[in-house]
Amino acid sequence: MRIITLLGFVLLLVGCGSDADTDSMPGPDQIVRLSDSEIKGLDPQKISDLSSLRVAADQFEGLTRLDAAGNAEPGLAGDWSVSDDGLQWTFRLRDGLEFSDGTAFDATLFPQIWTRLLASETASPTKALFENIASVSAKDQAFVVVTLRAPAPSLTILLAHPAMAALPLHRIDEAGDKWTSERPMTVSGPYQLATWQLNDHARMTRNPEWHDEPAPTATIIWKPMDDSLSAMRLFLSGGADIAADYPASRHKWLVENHPDLAHSVPYLGSYYFAFNTRKAPFDDSRVRTALSMAVERKWIAEKVIGIGNVPAWNLLPPELTGGISAKPIWADWDRERRLVAARQLLAEAGYGPAKALTFEIRFNSSAEHRRVSVALAAMWKDLNVQASLFNSEAALHFAALRQHDFALARSGWIADLPIPENFLTVHQMANGSGNYSGYDSAAYDAVVAQAMITVDPDKRNSLMRLADQTLVNDMPILPLYFYVTRSLVSKRIEGWQDNISNVHPSRTLRISRK
Known part of the structure; x- marks a missing residue:
């Protein structure tokens, strides 16, 4: 039948x-x-x-x-x-x-x-x-x-x-x-x-x-x-x-059976989670950095998603920065070394065996977002972190982000144009409610503003990369991977x-x- x-x-x-x-x-x-x-x-x-x-x-x-x-x-x-x-x-x-x-x-x-x-x-x-x-x-x-x-x-x-x-x-x-x-x-x-x-x-x-x-x-x-x-x-x-x-579920089959027809290509988009930096516990950059250290981005991109996404430690896709991507100094450490450093940061912030870090991961309805959220919660158990999950449909989810009603929430950005500033200005205080994390950095805003008025292309791009590195250092968002497009031709x-x-x-x- x-x-x-x-x-x-x-x-x-x-x-x-x-x-x-x-x-x-x-x-x-x-x-x-x-x-x-x-x-x-x-x-x-x-x-x-x-x-x-x-x-x-x-x-x-x-x-x-x-x-x-x-x-x-x-x-x-x-x-x-x-x-x-x-x-x-x-x-x-x-x-x-x-x-x-x-x-x-x-x-x-x-x-x-x-x-x-x-x-x-x-x-x-x-x-x-x-x-x-x-x-x-x-x-x-x-x-x-x-x-x-x-x-x-x-x-x-x-x-x-x-x-x-x-x-x-x-x-x-x-x-x-x-x-x-x-x-x-x-x-x-x-x-x-x-x-x-x-x-x-x-x-x-x-x-x-x-x-x-x-x-x-x-x-x-x-x-x-x-x-x-x-x-x-x-x-x-x-x-x-x-x-x-x-x-996405047919990607592997298409690559194996029709490799000359399937196109999975890096796109103008970054997938990340936003920390609410306006209140505890994520008003402390040590907590944000510790959680970021414990995330296995390569595993998420290749196993959880599995459609050719590139792991990300920063906001800007490498195609916009001349192939040079910002990374934290610990990005290439092995997992055990990263976990030791992460536990130390959490201890300095007041969290540990006697006081577990607890919060809610918010995400909008999607199998992909759920799988990523579950993976994050599992990875953070090694830090004695207790992360619960909360799912809602997209309209309610993003309304909550604009109203700052979250601790950690699924977000991301797909640019209108292939230019760095289309990504970077999102995280300025001047962006108001669209700056979901509430990131407030005079240094970051100054670098972006200087880049925007710089005529020389090389100097302009250098400043854009500096702004991206500033985001990496302060970690108001948790970058995970860059988007890809899927087409059949x-x-x-x-x-x-x-x-x-x-x-x-x-x-x-x-x-x-x-």
Whole structure:
């Protein structure tokens, strides 16, 4: 019965007669991509979820864009220059730019795009990303000037975000919110939305007026699949070319049976637990450090998680620091030596056989978070530490963190941009309730602030690493490992490049003709 049911499911997935199913299958000039959720919206300034942003990036282009490796490259602007103080960037637009409906546009469009992003009626969820931009102006029809509040060598990456792309304001002004319902939708990028069947698929075709060479693949199909196991099955049955995720529990099987299809790659994310430094026992850095010393990070990353995660003693992924990661001096000690030092620190803080350290580990609902929490509690028993577990659903969990109602809690950070400051500013007192640990260090804040106004890239990165090392030394958070992304990519797809930002524009993908 199980085999019959599975065969029936596969036949249903691959489509055995329906024209609609056939039209959304991989073809000789059609790539099918599975996203992990349905598109939430089509207006690039009104979305923030990853699935919607990926579709928006295929349709809208800004002054810059991201290449297959996740790096910024010229987009609508052919080149740019930067003032000596790093505060003024001047972008020269390409000649003859047009939207997909044939309407021409020039540099005067971009100040209007900026004004719309800031407008309260737009209610852009990504507006905060652009707080460092003081103004956007048009020098003339060919040049856009972006003025910053502080130097930002990563501005070209920021401006590749769809929220700052060229939007068809002439259609928006005329049609209002209905402009996103038009088919094909008016766009500025390589593809335009031709059809969208909610909870089924979105079909994109080449934009005939795009300034660059036509994208190598004529049609891109985006299909929502919120169940990663179903997505994996559809992919393996030949019903899709790319799956944005697969179950962690299937990682080992995929690596053993389909090593050329499975991609597990370091990501812009750090997994850690936050100490509540506002009150005892974790207002004492000796207690925090002692617990950190007793954690077997390599074992957690490789055995508890087991999907290729890299153990972490610090906040910043090594790809953002030139491969140089901050570590405490005891990171390479053997376990027994670390436990001896940890017991000494706890004794100095007043804890030991006569007074056990007790607290609650809080985590949000997830098998992964539970396994890690159980592992931590077990490792700390060697220190006579009694850690109990408390589980709640995500909304309640993070509400408790914002209200400081916890002792030690599961947290983490996935960056919006591949830049160190996107991680580091989270732990400044100025971040308010978002600084879950309540970390309050004038030295740390000063280093981050100095890094943010430093123009020279090498000096800036050196200061970012110093801030990261300061976090390691003070231990307001307990870093455990860096995130990875999991993807499945068909052997017929060329142009895919693994990268830390998990950016894979459809215009960079093509179908192998071998």
